[in-house]
Structures are given as C-alpha cells and as structure tokens.
Amino acid sequence: MPRPYSGKVHVSQSRIKRKSGITYVYERTTHYDQKTRKTVTSASKLIGKILPGSADVVPTRPRKSNGLGAAQAVAIRRHVGLTDILEWAGRGSLIDQDVRSSFSHGDADKILSIARYWLGTDGNTLPRLESWQVMHDLPYSYGISEDVYGELFKSLGCNEDGIQRYFLARASRLSRKPVIAYDSTTISTYSQNQKEARRGFNKDRDGLDTIKLLTLYSVKDREPIAFAKQPGNIPDVIALDNAIEQLNCFDIEKPLVTTDTGYYSHDNIRDMCRRNMKFLTLIDTDVIMARDTVETLRDKLESMSAVCPFDYAVSGASLSVMHTFTWQRQRRRAEKQAGDEEVMQRRLYFHVFKSNDLVSKHEVSFRQRLMELKRQVEEGVAEFTEAAQKRIDRYLVQSRVGRGGNLHVTFNEEECAGARKYFGYFVLVSNSAMDVFEALENYRLREKIEELFKNEKESVDGRRPRLWYPDALRGRQFVQFVALCYRCYITKKIKAVEEQLGTDGENKTKEQLKLEKGLKNWLEQRSLAQIFDWFDCVETTSVKTDAGTRRWTTESVARDRLFLKLLGVTESCSN
Structure with missing residues (x-):
C-alpha cells in the first residue's frame, strides 16, 4: 500500500x-x-x-523600507495575460504532460519555460530570457541564465531516449488514419564546428553552409510529430528511407505519407510499395510515366465533368495501372541468392490535374532555370547536380566556333517546345485508391508544413544556430520543436473560435452577435504575435499586509473576455 x-x-x-x-x-x-x-x-x-x-x-x-511603519506590506506584480494563455495551451494540448513524462522534472520545466518564452516574445534571443522571467511566471522558477540553457541543450542533445519518448507520445495523440507530410528545410550557419554544416542546396540562398532539417507533420491534426537533422549535402530523394523507419516506430494506424517532387524516385515508390506504406507524391512531368498519363487523359481534362468542385481553375482525372517493379536481392535467403532479380506488381493510381493559373508560372520558372544554366555553362562551371546536368543535355546545345574555339551555347528549340506542352499540368501518384479531388485536397494540405518551417525560422529564433557543438544544436532544436507544438495548438484553437463567431444561434441576442462579429474582425486583422502582445499587458498585483491579502487584475473589455472564454482559458465571461 x-x-x-x-x-x-x-x-x-x-x-x-x-x-x-x-x-x-x-x-x-x-x-x-x-x-x-x-x-x-x-x-x-x-x-x-x-x-x-x-x-x-x-x-x-x-529589503528597503516602504515607509509603512508597523504595517509592513509585501507586493508582487506579474504579467499574467500571456502566461495564462500559454499555461492553458500546455495543459489542453497535453504537451506539458508529454514533456514531463519524457524528461526529469528540472529539465522538463526548463524546456517548457524556454519554449513559452520563444513563443511569447516572437523569437527573442535567449540572453533576454532571465530578465523576462522577472515579470512572467514560468514552470522553472529559478533564473535561466546562459549557463543554465547551455547545459540544458547539451544534455538534451545526448538524451535521445527522452526525445524519442516525446515523439512517440505526440504520435499516439493523432487522429485515426492521419495524413503525414514529410519535407525538409535548410538552416544556414557560419559555424565551422557543426559537422553537419556542408555545401548543398540552400533554400535561403544566402551562400552559407547548411544543415538539413527533416520534419514529419500531421496535416489534418495540424501538429508536428518528429524531426531529424542531417548533413546539408544529402539530397532529399535519398532521405526518405529513414523517415519510413521512423514512422514504423510510431503506433499510427495506416498513415498516408505525402511528399513533394524532391522525394520522388522509382526506387522510393518501389520501397514504399514493398513495405505496404501508403503514399501520395508529386512527380515531375518530365518523368515518362507522368507524360504518358497526361497524354492519355488530356482530352478528358477538357470536359466540364473534370472541373474541381472547390477550385474552378483546376480540372482533374485519374487513371489506375498495374506497374511492375524489379530489383536485385541484397541478401541470400533460403533458395534465393544475393543478386537474383526480384519482380513485384502493384497497382498505382495516377491523378492528373491541369491548372490554367500554373501555365504562366511554369513558363517563367522554365525560362529562369534555363537562362541560369546557360549562364553557368558559358562561365565555365564544371560541376552540376544530376538533375541540372540532365536539363543541360536536353535543352542546351553547346558548340565551339571560331578560330579560338569559343564556347557557344544555344537552346534546343524542339525540346523546349515539347516541354511547353506540359505547362500547367501536374501529376500525383499513389498506391492508395482515392477520389481524384480527395487526392488534390490531401496534397494541398501539406502546404501547412511550409508554414511550419517559416514559423520555426521567424518565431522561435531558428534561422541562425548560435552554438558550438552538434549535440547542443539538436537539444536547442528540440526545444524549438516543443515551441512549435505550442504554436500549432494555439493557432488551431484560434481558427476554431473564428469559425464559430458571427453565426446565428438559437440563444444569441443581437448584442452577442455584434460582439462576436467585432471579435472576428479583430482576430482577422492580427497575427498570433500581435494577439500575444495585446494580452501581455494584463497584470495581476498582489499585496500582503497585516490586514490580509488583496489582489487585483487589469480590467479587460467584453471582446477580450469573450475571446478567452471561447478559447477555453477562462470558464466564464460576462458582457
């Protein structure tokens, strides 16, 4: 007992x-x-x-004398409006519970405190945290100095067990049969000590070495699940295998993995089919399978029955085919020998779409890309990526003219004209049967992961890592990840509040509807950072005297009280 x-x-x-x-x-x-x-x-x-x-x-x-003589007083003033919202978010999303179940008590409080600071200050740098704590109550009640968070990041970077426990806990809270977006971004750094910082494709185009950050994100739950970092020179196309292994660690019921063209390859599709992993991926129209499907469905896409019901600028059609995959065995097993050819047939579903809005965008992108390649070839650049070299071989013609043998670069007009036939078209391929426009909707939802990357760089101080060692960087990125979990939950709840505002109800008076419409207009005109700043001015003052304790809080208008009530921060609200 x-x-x-x-x-x-x-x-x-x-x-x-x-x-x-x-x-x-x-x-x-x-x-x-x-x-x-x-x-x-x-x-x-x-x-x-x-x-x-x-x-x-x-x-x-x-303490200095306050001039009250025998009647001594102890007064405390704190900003509570913002911290109450963050406390509610941590409790309602169960993020606090999952962090505390994955790490020791002290480390968990530090993680939550730093995550709330980043979110509440829109990504302020950490040296300001200790002074911010003076007026804001956080789970960790002691001062978080540079030494404190430095030691925390180093210990977290080595505590892979705690990090994976947190990922497992968040994955267990997803809805049934989730749609999982998988994508990457690059983090630029000046550091020479970060071993993963290498020269590769830099999405910020600032010319620095980069570290690749890979993220799994549930698009319907609007919540990140897990992340990993890799050297910046690793191509996206070979980074999918580890993501599949990581997903298999989670107890997720039949997830649908959506990826962009960067992860498409015939080998990746084959591997996901072999593992019975449901996928939906965008493939380039330069791929022969995609072009053959476009030609088959080109006439059907011109009919009115192919128009998308939620986007009239897009038309779509589907085609299912049995595709044969072949590969060579890597290991010997029973009667099968290493090197033997294996054959597998799987049904693939191709969803072809034509967007009139994309025609001009594809034309501009095509011209920009070829003109840049032409300039690089003329300047004598010797090394290109595999994809860039294929474009050079296909669309550019190189010749030596004149007595000096000067390089002359022109365009292959016939191939360029052939490429233009497919401008405005895009193709999704999947091994899971679904309606053509359901596939389009699932793919478009993955755009939320791009918002996540933007928020990570702008709102939680993630654009430039200022750390010496790789393990400390991983620890810092984990705390940023927790802050993003907070942000996603709060954003989702605010969106739900907006959707119910201003709708006619049986028990709503005209005054209530007017108040709700005013709140909806106010929310639509403000970012999350501006909403946090607005409520950060709410203060509570507590004075303890010989006569007892008195406490008062900054007054708030009816609109603010309604917002906090609908959000769930406060239980009741009076107009």
Missing part, C-alpha cells in the same frame, strides 16, 4: 553558479501535489551568494 499523504512541506537549499563565477543560494519550499502526483515548488527565495574563491555565504541585503 502507498504511504498516506502527510501534507508535509519541505524546505531545502539549491545553489546555481552563474557565468560570472558567483554562486547564488536559494531557499526552496516544496510539497507533494496529490492531483498531479508531482513535487511542486511553492516558493523560492534568494538568501545569499558565494563569491568566487570563497566558501562562505554572504546574506542578501534586507
């Missing part, structure tokens, strides 16, 4: 060494919370400091 709850309060000391060499001594009061089954810090007080080279504790100076 468990021991009976005693309600005893424990008082202990903790010592935190700062970068200056001074060690601060805190008196910490804790008790056991029966509801959460965790040890909770109820009070923390600085009682002294130990100077460098000394072992003696120098007591802190007594």
